Amino acid sequence: MLLEINPLVLPDIGLVFWNTVAFLVLVIVLGRFAWKPILKAINDREQGIEDALAKADKMKADMAAMQNENEAMLAKAREERSVMIREAKDTADKMVAEAKDKARAEYDRIVAEAQTAITQQKNAALTEVKNQVGSLVVEVAEKVLRRELANKAEQESYIRQLADGVKLN
Amino acid sequence: MAFRSVKSLLVAAFSLFLVLFSVSALANENPQEPAAGAHEAKAFNVTETILDHIKDDHSWHLWGHTSIHLPVILKTDKGWEVFSSGKFMNEHHEQIVYHGNYDYKIIAGKVKVVQADGTVDAVASGRLWDFSITKNVTAVMFSVTVLLLVFLSVARAYRKTGVKSAPKGLQSFMEPIILFVRDEVAKPNIGHKYAKYMPFLLTIFFLILINNFLGLIPFFPGGTNVSGNIAFTMTLAVCVFIVVNLSGNKHYWQHIFWMPGMPVVMKLFLAPIELIGVFTKPVSLMIRLFANITAGHILVLSLICLIFIFKTVVASTIAVPFAVFIGMIELLVAFLQAFIFTMLSAMYIGMAIEEHHHEHEAAHH
Numbered sequence: 001m002l003l004e005i006n007p008l009v010l011p012d013i014g015l016v017f018w019n020t021v022a023f024l025v026l027v028i029v030l031g032r033f034a035w036k037p038i039l040k041a042i043n044d045r046e047q048g049i050e051d052a053l054a055k056a057d058k059m060k061a062d063m064a065a066m067q068n069e070n071e072a073m074l075a076k077a078r079e080e081r082s083v084m085i086r087e088a089k090d091t092a093d094k095m096v097a098e099a100k101d102k103a104r105a106e107y108d109r110i111v112a113e114a115q116t117a118i119t120q121q122k123n124a125a126l127t128e129v130k131n132q133v134g135s136l137v138v139e140v141a142e143k144v145l146r147r148e149l150a151n152k153a154e155q156e157s158y159i160r161q162l163a164d165g166v167k168l169n
Numbered sequence: 170m171a172f173r174s175v176k177s178l179l180v181a182a183f184s185l186f187l188v189l190f191s192v193s194a195l196a197n198e199n200p201q202e203p204a205a206g207a208h209e210a211k212a213f214n215v216t217e218t219i220l221d222h223i224k225d226d227h228s229w230h231l232w233g234h235t236s237i238h239l240p241v242i243l244k245t246d247k248g249w250e251v252f253s254s255g256k257f258m259n260e261h262h263e264q265i266v267y268h269g270n271y272d273y274k275i276i277a278g279k280v281k282v283v284q285a286d287g288t289v290d291a292v293a294s295g296r297l298w299d300f301s302i303t304k305n306v307t308a309v310m311f312s313v314t315v316l317l318l319v320f321l322s323v324a325r326a327y328r329k330t331g332v333k334s335a336p337k338g339l340q341s342f343m344e345p346i347i348l349f350v351r352d353e354v355a356k357p358n359i360g361h362k363y364a365k366y367m368p369f370l371l372t373i374f375f376l377i378l379i380n381n382f383l384g385l386i387p388f389f390p391g392g393t394n395v396s397g398n399i400a401f402t403m404t405l406a407v408c409v410f411i412v413v414n415l416s417g418n419k420h421y422w423q424h425i426f427w428m429p430g431m432p433v434v435m436k437l438f439l440a441p442i443e444l445i446g447v448f449t450k451p452v453s454l455m456i457r458l459f460a461n462i463t464a465g466h467i468l469v470l471s472l473i474c475l476i477f478i479f480k481t482v483v484a485s486t487i488a489v490p491f492a493v494f495i496g497m498i499e500l501l502v503a504f505l506q507a508f509i510f511t512m513l514s515a516m517y518i519g520m521a522i523e524e525h526h527h528e529h530e531a532a533h534h
Contacts, residue, residue, distance in 0.1 A: 013402035031368035034320035
């Protein structure tokens with residue numbers, strides 16, 4: 001009996017029996033009412049944390065995308081604004097230029113018309129002056145002729161007098 | 170640092186209790202000696218003292234002459250018998266014979282049938298089935314109760330607070346250990362099918378751990394050598410053996426009886442070796458735990474016994490610090506052995522359920 005040498009290495013049947021009972025009770029009861037809910041809770045928590053992290057990452061990515069979009073939109077709006085301003089300025093410039101041109105044309109027309117009128121009136125006035133000078137000359141010549149007949153000396157002084165009297169005003 | 174010093178203090182306190190416990194135990198033995206007879210040679214037997222502390226008993230010694238008499242349950246060929254182990258002792262604390270179906274007497278801690286002249290009846294004793302609630306059985310029941318209370322309350326905490334809140338109290342103390350068993354023991358060794366074996370591994374781990382720790386406490390309800398008892402480790406090892414071989418898949422058995430990728434001669438040669446390996450694995454588990462824990466107990470007791478060997482209190486200046494030191498190492502060993510037992514169980518299970526792909530491997534070579 002090798003095992004009888006030392007009672008320490010001789011397993012007692014009673015102990016084996018009770019230990020088996022104890023272990024089975026522990027495995028069954030703890031397995032059903034402790035390990036299962038505990039492990040499930042831990043797994044659930046880990047799953048929850050994982051999900052939350054994934055969700056946070058996704059949200060971050062979404063935010064970044066949104067920001068990019070916003071920036072793009074802003075840039076676009078800025079560009080549009082500058083285009084619009086430029087267009088408005090062009091239109092205004094064009095309008096001013098057109099107005100200027102129109103005004104110049106009108107002015108030129110008025111000036112031309114005025115010049116024509118002046119020329120006409122001047123011509124008319126000159127014609128009248130000419131006519132008057134003509135009739136005066138005729139008148140003077142008549143008077144001169146009448147007097148010549150009477151006195152020669154007087155005639156001459158008279159002519160001179162007449163000539164002095166004629167003033168072209 | 171504070172935690173460490175508290176721990177050292179605790180160990181020192183435990184060791185001191187151990188010393189006191191041994192002292193009182195020995196002090197009780199001394200007065201009995203003259204009554205037992207004029208045994209001059211029986212001055213102080215170290216081996217006997219130490220073995221007495223390590224082995225199982227029918228009563229649980231508390232202090233002085235006070236011990237708990239545990240029930241003796243015997244199955245004889247004349248039927249079952251249940252009586253208190255106190256019946257083995259008279260009012261003078263002397264061993265006496267109990268007259269039941271047979272005449273029983275405790276010889277070296279075990280119930281034996283004795284004949285009228287006081288000699289052991291080996292044949293009748295061999296037929297005796299002793300299912301007594303011994304000290305170790307009581308200790309196991311105690312640890313089972315503690316484990317049930319602790320983990321059912323932890324499970325309740327999980328159910329009550331739900332998943333969303335952080336663990337609290339006992340729950341937060343146990344969760345890292347449970348996670349340790351899951352992430353460091355089960356997952357790496359078993360693989361993706363680990364969840365099925367988690368309850369088994371956790372139960373083994375905590376049962377060994379609590380009994381290792383209780384064994385380090387030198388007074389009631391500790392002080393028993395449960396996890397250093399071969400019956401306890403054998404029970405667990407047999408459970409591991411059953412679980413491993415029931416989970417074994419086709420590849421596992423093929424590797425044992427007909428090793429693939431080997432010449433036929435080698436296959437025939439390896440089969441018996443592998444078959445022996447099936448049994449040596451749980452046997453190694455059984456012996457490793459038993460030997461480690463028993464060795465620790467023997468070491469501490471030996472150091473304390475130095476005081477009684479030298480018969481001087483001065484020896485305690487050396488013995489007690491050493492006992493404290495070994496006690497601290499034993500704390501580590503207590504955890505380590507629980508870990509190793511669980512780890513190797515997980516590894517054996519992992520080996521049994523591993524999926525092999527020899528066709529692919531062969532193609533590679």
